[in-house]
Amino acid sequence: MFLSLPTLTVLIPLVSLAGLFYSASVEENFPQGCTSTASLCFYSLLLPITIPVYVFFHLWTWMGIKLFRHN
Template sequence: MIRSLPTMTVLIPLVSLAGLLYSASVEEGFPEGCTSASSLCFYSLLLPVTVPVYVFFHLWTWMGLKLFRHN
């Protein structure tokens, strides 16, 4: 089942925020201990930033192809 764009626009940041809040509740030294790339905390901060940026640039590319094709 293909999700609509407005649904994904709302769903992806909410899932990222839920992951961030979960990791904040699990890790003891949350922001200070997130400097090592081997810790789960590091990736819990990286993914909420990476996923929306990836979606933005994916949609940007898609819109560019749509506009290029129709003009």
């Protein structure tokens, strides 16, 4: 039932981009209104940034464990 990783890799940025375009077209104070956590704009900017950062630190941790075990 869960979606595969390649599907999520494409789907989440597209949904975030759609939310960003929606926020840009609907909200009057678009750039300033993105600081409120109740705003859809906040999450449409947060998701595309969070996923690559998570992947980077996850791989960094994995690499550190590999280097620690094999040296």
